[in-house]
Amino acid sequence: xxxxxxxxxxxxxxxxxxxxxxxxxxxxxxxxxxxxxxxxxxxxxxxxxxxxxxxxxxxxxxxxxxxxxxxxxxxxxxxxxxxxxxxxxxxxxxxxxxxxxxxxxxxxxxxxxxxxxxxxxxxxxxxxxxxxxxxxxxxxxxxxxxxxxxxxxxxxxxxxxxxxxxxxxxxxxxxxxxxxxxxxxxxxxxxxxxxxxxxxxxxxxxxxxxxxxxxxxxxxxxxxxxxxxxxxxxxxxxxxxxxxxxxxxxxxxxxxxxxxxxxxxxx
Numbered sequence: 073x074x075x076x077x078x079x080x081x082x083x084x085x086x087x088x089x090x091x092x093x094x095x096x097x098x099x100x101x102x103x104x105x106x107x108x109x110x111x112x113x114x115x116x117x118x119x120x121x122x123x124x125x126x127x128x129x130x131x132x133x134x135x136x137x138x139x140x141x142x143x144x145x146x147x148x149x150x151x152x153x154x155x156x157x158x159x160x161x162x163x164x165x166x167x168x169x170x171x172x173x174x175x176x177x178x179x180x181x182x183x184x185x186x187x188x189x190x191x192x193x194x195x196x197x198x199x200x201x202x203x204x205x206x207x208x209x210x211x212x213x214x215x216x217x218x219x220x221x222x223x224x225x226x227x228x229x230x231x232x233x234x235x236x237x238x239x240x241x242x243x244x245x246x247x248x249x250x251x252x253x254x255x256x257x258x259x260x261x262x263x264x265x266x267x268x269x270x271x272x273x274x275x276x277x278x279x280x281x282x283x284x285x286x287x288x289x290x291x292x293x294x295x296x297x298x299x300x301x302x303x304x305x306x307x308x309x310x311x312x313x314x315x316x317x318x319x320x321x322x323x324x325x326x327x328x329x330x331x332x333x334x335x336x337x338x339x
Contacts, residue, residue, distance in 0.1 A: 214243030
């Protein structure tokens with residue numbers, strides 16, 4: 073009975089020691105393998121220039137970097153239903169920087185015909201916008217400011233005057249350059265390890281706590297087993313057994329193996 077108990081305690085101690093060793097040397101997370109698209113799947117419009125991964129708060133983030141034309145939107149790069157290492161991922165963050173863009177400027181004038189209620193130019197400005205937005209087919213855009221108003225002399229039937237508003241301003245456009253996008257994808261469901269890391273409990277500390285608990289239980293069981301074990305010298309000497317007393321009638325006492333009746337017959 074003692075040998076199985078000792079063997080179980082030794083196994084428990086060995087398990088606690090192995091757990092401590094595992095906590096000191098954590099196994100590195102294997103990098104997921106790239107999976108190529110099958111011919112049946114729709115190919116994306118742009119392919120990433122590089123794919124990597126990084127750990128953030130206990131979770132594995134997938135990093136995809138693109139160099140695309142200036143007018144490319146993030147939606148054109150985002151992958152819906154992305155899977156990595158057997159887990160579902162979703163877009164978590166985006167950074168961008170413009171490289172090689174050239175800005176051009178030009179002066180623009182533009183006239184608009186409209187009706188005003190006064191023949192006085194200063195008073196008629198109340199019926200006209202001080203600025204208007206500008207956008208053309210060449211990619212120039214900006215804002216034009218009211219410069220002057222030319223008012224006709226003829227009063228119209230609705231008691232207004234025809235006028236021409238003159239606007240002018242500087243507009244700009246940016247030549248198509250290259251935009252560097254970095255897209256970060258995070259797993260849809262955060263692992264338990266990530267939740268523990270956010271609370272300040274790292275995997276190493278968690279494993280160390282389990283190891284200490286196992287060692288404490290093992291020591292407690294050993295002490296309990298030793299206290300229950302009775303020492304051999306504690307037992308006292310065995311008491312001698314008293315032989316039972318036998319009562320025999322006096323006439324039948326045999327002396328030397330013979331009785332009195334036998335002696336009388338011999339005489």
